[in-house]
Amino acid sequence: MNSRRKYWQYLATIIIVGRLMFFSITAAAAETIAYEQSPGHLGGFSTDGQGITVADDFQIDHSTLINNITWWGGYGSTNLPTPPTDNFTIRLFADSGGQPGALIQTFAVGNNTSRTATGDFVNPPDPNSGFEGRPEFIYSFTLPITFQAEANTRYWLSIVNIPSLDSWIWEVSTLCPNPTCVQRSFTDPVFGPWEPYYDNTAFQLQTGEDTPPLSVNIDIKPGSFPNSINLSNRGIIPVAILSSSTFNAPGQINKTSLTFGRTGGESGLARCSSYQDVNGDGLPDLVCNFTTQATGFRLGDTVGVLKGTTVTGTPLSGTDSVRIVP
Ligand SMILES: [Ca+2]
Numbered sequence: 001m002n003s004r005r006k007y008w009q010y011l012a013t014i015i016i017v018g019r020l021m022f023f024s025i026t027a028a029a030a031e032t033i034a035y036e037q038s039p040g041h042l043g044g045f046s047t048d049g050q051g052i053t054v055a056d057d058f059q060i061d062h063s064t065l066i067n068n069i070t071w072w073g074g075y076g077s078t079n080l081p082t083p084p085t086d087n088f089t090i091r092l093f094a095d096s097g098g099q100p101g102a103l104i105q106t107f108a109v110g111n112n113t114s115r116t117a118t119g120d121f122v123n124p125p126d127p128n129s130g131f132e133g134r135p136e137f138i139y140s141f142t143l144p145i146t147f148q149a150e151a152n153t154r155y156w157l158s159i160v161n162i163p164s165l166d167s168w169i170w171e172v173s174t175l176c177p178n179p180t181c182v183q184r185s186f187t188d189p190v191f192g193p194w195e196p197y198y199d200n201t202a203f204q205l206q207t208g209e210d211t212p213p214l215s216v217n218i219d220i221k222p223g224s225f226p227n228s229i230n231l232s233n234r235g236i237i238p239v240a241i242l243s244s245s246t247f248n249a250p251g252q253i254n255k256t257s258l259t260f261g262r263t264g265g266e267s268g269l270a271r272c273s274s275y276q277d278v279n280g281d282g283l284p285d286l287v288c289n290f291t292t293q294a295t296g297f298r299l300g301d302t303v304g305v306l307k308g309t310t311v312t313g314t315p316l317s318g319t320d321s322v323r324i325v326p
Pocket residue numbers: 056057180181182199200201
């Protein structure tokens with residue numbers, strides 16, 4: 001990469017950081033752990049963004065909005081007082097061949113973390129050598145804008161800190177025998193080059209709520225109305241998921257994820273047929289058949305619910321009226 005291009009990428013990074021600083025939203029406390037590599041009390045990595053930068057990967061099996069990051073660490077010297085302030089920078093990267101790739105976001109965290117001494121140790125005391133132990137701290141940062149982690153997609157998290165005195169250590173989580181568990185850069189904290197190394201780091205990603213479901217339009221028994229369902233029927237109920245100008249049902253739906261019935265959680269998918277435009281708007285729709293006996297409908301029900309996910313893991317749901325016939 002030539003230096004001019006690098007300069008402009010740096011400038012873009014600075015602009016992104018600048019924009020983020022305008023948001024001073026204090027989101028509600030995080031509620032759910034979306035991903036965790038718990039502290040191992042086995043030592044840690046130096047990571048200051050100057051001589052060395054450490055990045056670790058994560059992958060979540062469903063699409064989720066990350067709104068808080070928590071991590072564990074301590075300080076290099078055990079004979080110095082705890083630094084009054086920290087100066088953290090957190091970066092999120094896309095994956096590129098098992099290493100940090102494109103920079104997604106930079107968070108100029110500075111000293112804006114909640115820092116709490118846990119009473120535990122990054123490196124435990126060793127009575128034999130007289131080592132009194134490296135105290136462990138837990139840090140937490142609420143993201144000024146949420147980060148959308150797509151399902152089953154690998155990302156990289158780098159954390160660097162230059163405290164007001166001493167140096168900072170990012171605690172190790174599990175020991176990893178393969179030199180591919182973290183990546184380290186000894187030159188540039190954004191552009192690398194990155195070198196694989198042993199062991200994982202201790203951090204946790206939290207989500208306030210999962211990605212809101214995508215609402216889709218469905219037509220139970222396309223071509224007929226009312227949508228009569230005979231409880232004694234031993235066959236199937238066709239359900240059409242309609243495309244729109246912004247939603248391509250045949251292309252965007254993970255067909256095997258679909259469930260349909262009284263609550264929407266009933267697993268009775270028989271099969272999806274070839275695409276057809278059931279409402280004549282020129283957009284191909286997806287028609288899937290569900291076994292009537294698996295739908296759980298009862299006399300008096302008035303709504304049928306379809307649930308599933310998109311191919312990228314975003315939950316979706318849709319409803320249509322039903323008329324239950326005994
Ligand atoms: Ca890792």
